Amino acid sequence: MLSIIRRQGLRATMGSLSQVATRTALPAPRLAMAARSYAAAANASPIKSNISTTSSSLVSSTKDLVINGNRIIAGAVLSRQPLILRDLTPFEQEYFTYQKNLERGNAAPFGAEFYFKKGSVAERRWKQQEAERSGNATSASSRGKEASSQMEDELSEEDRVAALESKIAFNDRVTEADRKNDVRSLERSLARTLYLIVKKPRDQHSWQFPQGGVHVCENLQEAAGRELQEECGSNMDLWFVGRVPIGHYNYKLPNAVKTDSTSAPTGAKVFFMKAHIFSGQVKVDNKEIVDFAWVTKQEMKDYVAPEYYEAVKDMLSDF
Amino acid sequence: MSSPFIRSAVTAKTALMRAAGRPGMKKGGSTSLNGDARNDLIKKVLFDAPARPPVRLSSEDMARHETIERAWKLVRQQHKQEQAAGLARKFEMMRKANAELEATSPLLFKHSQTKERNAVFPRQLRTLTDTPPKQIWNYREATKA
Numbered sequence: 001m002l003s004i005i006r007r008q009g010l011r012a013t014m015g016s017l018s019q020v021a022t023r024t025a026l027p028a029p030r031l032a033m034a035a036r037s038y039a040a041a042a043n044a045s046p047i048k049s050n051i052s053t054t055s056s057s058l059v060s061s062t063k064d065l066v067i068n069g070n071r072i073i074a075g076a077v078l079s080r081q082p083l084i085l086r087d088l089t090p091f092e093q094e095y096f097t098y099q100k101n102l103e104r105g106n107a108a109p110f111g112a113e114f115y116f117k118k119g120s121v122a123e124r125r126w127k128q129q130e131a132e133r134s135g136n137a138t139s140a141s142s143r144g145k146e147a148s149s150q151m152e153d154e155l156s157e158e159d160r161v162a163a164l165e166s167k168i169a170f171n172d173r174v175t176e177a178d179r180k181n182d183v184r185s186l187e188r189s190l191a192r193t194l195y196l197i198v199k200k201p202r203d204q205h206s207w208q209f210p211q212g213g214v215h216v217c218e219n220l221q222e223a224a225g226r227e228l229q230e231e232c233g234s235n236m237d238l239w240f241v242g243r244v245p246i247g248h249y250n251y252k253l254p255n256a257v258k259t260d261s262t263s264a265p266t267g268a269k270v271f272f273m274k275a276h277i278f279s280g281q282v283k284v285d286n287k288e289i290v291d292f293a294w295v296t297k298q299e300m301k302d303y304v305a306p307e308y309y310e311a312v313k314d315m316l317s318d319f
Numbered sequence: 320m321s322s323p324f325i326r327s328a329v330t331a332k333t334a335l336m337r338a339a340g341r342p343g344m345k346k347g348g349s350t351s352l353n354g355d356a357r358n359d360l361i362k363k364v365l366f367d368a369p370a371r372p373p374v375r376l377s378s379e380d381m382a383r384h385e386t387i388e389r390a391w392k393l394v395r396q397q398h399k400q401e402q403a404a405g406l407a408r409k410f411e412m413m414r415k416a417n418a419e420l421e422a423t424s425p426l427l428f429k430h431s432q433t434k435e436r437n438a439v440f441p442r443q444l445r446t447l448t449d450t451p452p453k454q455i456w457n458y459r460e461a462t463k464a
Binding site: 173276 | 360364372374387394411417423433434435438447459460
């Protein structure tokens with residue numbers, strides 16, 4: 001089934017390829033379509049991100065792309081998505097408690113003797129919960145008040161112990177990394193989106209998103225992936241969200257940072273590509289990058305230069 | 320504790336079942352068709368249980384309830400508007416970046432607008448839960464080849 005789809009797809013791409021104006025003649029058979037099916041993904045194991053390889057499969061170059069005196073740079077906005085639901089605001093908590101009490105107070109009468117088998121564990125647990133609820137309720141129904149006194153007598157010591165043993169222990173929402181405020185940890189601020197920023201060995205504008213020059217036969221996604229691998233190591237499971245850039249930033253190059261003296265680029269245009277990290281961690285190469293941090297949008301203000309923050313903040317999530 | 324299952328008026332369902340001639344639908348009768356009186360009890364729970372009593376609130380309580388509901392709707396509306404505004408800002412950034420790319424390099428722009436043919440959603444995208452798992456993050460040390 002999958003092979004039929006693949007063949008049809010291959011025929012379609014062949015057709016479209018012949019129409020596309022080819023400056024570089026790409027021979028068709030080599031452009032094999034990556035079978036990105038779930039079945040294939042199940043077999044793969046080493047970390048393999050979804051970076052496209054079509055444009056650089058044949059021709060590769062390490063020459064920097066400069067257009068009209070501007071270096072074209074690909075930056076990566078690498079985010080760790082939140083892992084837990086956000087905290088409820090006090091109003092939300094109060095409202096949900098109010099609704100729960102309202103529902104309980106106005107509900108149709110519940111026949112406990114029908115649903116619970118007499119003398120069962122579930123019935124014991126139900127009676128204990130009813131007793132607790134009538135104890136907590138501010139405007140308890142009359143039925144609850146009369147019944148609770150009876151139920152308290154019926155509950156024995158062993159019933160209470162049995163109820164305690166069946167309690168489920170949940171993990172803490174505030175982690176060790178939160179308490180230590182370890183900005184390099186990926187377990188901090190589990191309810192927020194964390195973004196990767198890296199530190200370059202200079203004193204002005206040292207913190208920024210990882211970025212690097214696009215080479216001549218590359219597209220933006222490939223360049224961003226390559227730069228991330230070079231600067232931050234390959235111990236990260238990444239996924240790029242499509243090939244479309246999510247933001248850009250233009251700046252004038254200071255004279256000291258000229259890389260290519262013949263074409264002498266005077267400015268730079270950074271195009272940011274969005275990616276997610278699913279596992280792994282950054283490993284600094286200590287050549288271009290000396291430090292890194294995983295920060296929320298609000299915390300980024302303390303690290304990054306003000307004009308850079310103003311230029312990039314709209315790309316980032318508030319939660 | 321009085322039983323909540325006192326039969327009041329005959330419901331439409333019981334009338335229908337009586338008309339269909341099902342055994343044991345007469346008042347106080349129990350069927351011996353299946354030899355099991357529990358079926359009767361289940362039918363009683365399903366069809367004869369009284370409806371939810373209508374909520375009676377004083378005018379003060381009603382006013383309070385209305386105020387609470389309005390406040391909730393207002394808070395939710397504000398939250399949704401903030402989310403929509405955030406998305407609009409993100410989209411505007413994306414649009415400007417693509418306009419800039421189109422003006423800068425037609426080839427790069429064409430590559431960026433070409434979608435991946437067999438793109439699938441990554442399975443590692445985790446659903447949000449109330450509390451984190453035991454191993455919160457897999458740091459994947461260099462045991463890879």
